[in-house]
Amino acid sequence: SQQGEEDPQALSIQEGENATMNCSYKTSINNLQWYRQNSGRGLVHLILIRSNEREKHSGRLRVTLDTSKKSSSLLITASRAADTASYFCATVVSNFGNEKLTFGTGTRLTIIP
């Protein structure tokens, strides 16, 4: 089973609106990362948030992390057509120096012009 699960699986909003995606995970993490994937392309790193951080910003992106609830959210403000993509969370679990990224199944975001 996946360590990280995104919710919703798919989201459609009007251009200019804000988009919020959530990620829940099962075990304690070292960090959590968000990636974007445009159709037919590789993944692009967006933000990394560490377990001792609660919020990070990057341009129109805002990521929060609640370790007590084992969840994270990605907020994209003032959405644009170019934000149409799949968004994945990836978690890193402490494993005695053998840490790896584990990806969720993603949220497909569609921005309607």
Place this chain on the structure above:
Amino acid sequence: DAGITQSPRHKVTETGTPVTLRCHQTENHRYMYWYRQDPGHGLRLIHYSYGVKDTDKGEVSDGYSVSRSKTEDFLLTLESATSSQTSVYFCAISEKDPQETQYFGPGTRLLVL
């Protein structure tokens, strides 16, 4: 796509034939990874490398082997392709640590008939 190329980009092959996918990086990053992406599963780690000639298994390594004879090249081999290995394969790199940001190649779409 941060100095990462994958070849071929598309391949159709028949069950039972060997297939080798190549990942080439120009970033001189230490870590290299092979993932496969399938609907409903997100990205799953096949194998990774932490240096020349140093490799280890990931979550779904059965039926795959890898080699890294040079820093810049990481090869993924399917010794005898099966239809279950039809997938999109992504190479990724990271500079210092598997926990940190990973940079992805454009992907190879493999169809095994």
